[in-house]
Amino acid sequence: MLEGEVVSVSRNARPGTRQEILDAAARLFAATGFKGTSLQDIAGEVGCSKAALLYHFDGKDAILAELVAPAVAAFAALDARLAGLDEGAAQLAAVEGFVDLVMRFRREVTVLYGDIPDLLQRPALATVQEMTDRLLDALTGRSPEPAARASALMVLGGIPVVCLEPAGLGDDELRSVLIRSAARALNLPVA
Amino acid sequence: MLEGEVVSVSRNARPGTRQEILDAAARLFAATGFKGTSLQDIAGEVGCSKAALLYHFDGKDAILAELVAPAVAAFAALDARLAGLDEGAAQLAAVEGFVDLVMRFRREVTVLYGDIPDLLQRPALATVQEMTDRLLDALTGRSPEPAARASALMVLGGIPVVCLEPAGLGDDELRSVLIRSAARALNLPVA
DNA sequence: CTCAGAACTGTCCGATCGGTCAGATCCTGA
DNA sequence: TCAGGATCTGACCGATCGGACAGTTCTGAG
Numbered sequence: 001m002l003e004g005e006v007v008s009v010s011r012n013a014r015p016g017t018r019q020e021i022l023d024a025a026a027r028l029f030a031a032t033g034f035k036g037t038s039l040q041d042i043a044g045e046v047g048c049s050k051a052a053l054l055y056h057f058d059g060k061d062a063i064l065a066e067l068v069a070p071a072v073a074a075f076a077a078l079d080a081r082l083a084g085l086d087e088g089a090a091q092l093a094a095v096e097g098f099v100d101l102v103m104r105f106r107r108e109v110t111v112l113y114g115d116i117p118d119l120l121q122r123p124a125l126a127t128v129q130e131m132t133d134r135l136l137d138a139l140t141g142r143s144p145e146p147a148a149r150a151s152a153l154m155v156l157g158g159i160p161v162v163c164l165e166p167a168g169l170g171d172d173e174l175r176s177v178l179i180r181s182a183a184r185a186l187n188l189p190v191a
Numbered sequence: 192m193l194e195g196e197v198v199s200v201s202r203n204a205r206p207g208t209r210q211e212i213l214d215a216a217a218r219l220f221a222a223t224g225f226k227g228t229s230l231q232d233i234a235g236e237v238g239c240s241k242a243a244l245l246y247h248f249d250g251k252d253a254i255l256a257e258l259v260a261p262a263v264a265a266f267a268a269l270d271a272r273l274a275g276l277d278e279g280a281a282q283l284a285a286v287e288g289f290v291d292l293v294m295r296f297r298r299e300v301t302v303l304y305g306d307i308p309d310l311l312q313r314p315a316l317a318t319v320q321e322m323t324d325r326l327l328d329a330l331t332g333r334s335p336e337p338a339a340r341a342s343a344l345m346v347l348g349g350i351p352v353v354c355l356e357p358a359g360l361g362d363d364e365l366r367s368v369l370i371r372s373a374a375r376a377l378n379l380p381v382a
Numbered sequence: 383c384t385c386a387g388a389a390c391t392g393t394c395c396g397a398t399c400g401g402t403c404a405g406a407t408c409c410t411g412a
Numbered sequence: 413t414c415a416g417g418a419t420c421t422g423a424c425c426g427a428t429c430g431g432a433c434a435g436t437t438c439t440g441a442g
Contacts, residue, residue, distance in 0.1 A: 159290055
């Protein structure tokens with residue numbers, strides 16, 4: 001009551017809108033993907049008009065650009081740092097640096113993968129999520145330990161990526177390399 | 192020349208159209224994502240009208256559903272098989288089975304990740320691709336061996352996935368677990 | 383030769399997309 | 413007090429989206 005006049009935030013001319021837009025966009029991009037999120041969706045989440053978004057940003061792409069800019073810059077810093085190291089040092093620094101990078105910019109990474117959870121929710125792929133959960137369980141040896149789950153999740157997410165781009169290996173070789181790498185990551189005795 | 196009459200394929204009433212649609216859709220979904228691909232795009236790739244697509248399929252979702260159905264079925268078979276095994280056997284079978292599954296259905300997996308290459312092509316993320324290539328190089332210890340590249344790619348793709356969903360671990364623990372798992376996968380001496 | 387059905391086309395539809403624009407509202411400093 | 417810039421709104425735009433529909437062409441069985 002004392003400060004009713006001051007507290008009452010006018011609906012217009014708020015200074016924090018720009019950051020609110022970025023936060024809302026990050027949430028929506030992560031949930032439904034960049035293409036699956038309209039300016040109207042973001043405006044609704046923020047509580048402003050679509051035109052207000054375009055006052056603060058040059059367009060939908062500009063929102064994405066500003067959202068990921070810090071992560072891209074940090075990635076570039078890592079890239080530059082690795083360039084100055086020899087093989088052995090770079091290898092270790094790459095692992096540590098990439099883990100740090102991804103953990104620090106979880107939100108931005110989630111945006112990058114944003115379309116997948118939306119796809120997985122469609123009827124055609126609805127069962128995949130539960131099956132993936134059970135597969136993760138099997139990969140841990142049915143252990144509930146978070147550390148085991150983390151390792152299994154890395155394997156579960158890493159294997160598909162390998163198959164995305166053509167490796168210079170035949171299928172049989174690639175198969176055995178993948179299985180052995182995964183087994184090492186999971187601390188499994190080599191088959 | 193002998194069979195000119197038989198060979199001349201009439202533009203209408205071809206029997207293979209349904210499969211052609213699925214192939215074209217798979218290519219386009221993989222390149223520009225499901226949401227980023229319009230029915231018009233698919234029709235153009237096939238060389239038929241948009242209405243022809245909707246004659247063969249109940250809608251865009253139905254095309255996706257039929258495209259991924261074999262992969263989902265194979266995943267379900269793996270899921271059922273793992274359910275009947277004890278921890279140790281299931282763990283090994285899960286690794287082998289998942290690698291086999293992903294390799295056999297590369298195309299379908301690519302569709303699932305289809306939106307990412309398109310996002311990466313935008314100006315805001317254009318540099319990420321080159322930096323990722325160099326990071327992959329560093330992770331292999333600057334080795335050009337395909338086997339080393341495959342392991343590094345698994346790590347590179349797996350680490351972000353772990354950060355997507357909240358693990359039951361604090362940041363410091365998660366960090367060290369990830370680094371150690373990755374190091375094992377890469378055959379690095381533990382730091 | 384006929385004709386039923388499969389395969390396909392051109393056209394149209396309502397909804398929604400990203401984006402523009404003229405003006406209303408608000409805050410600030412002179 | 414008042415001018416002016418920053419902030420924001422409602423209305424509107426052309427393009428494109430997924431999809432519906434009536435009609436046309438082709439094929440193969442009788």
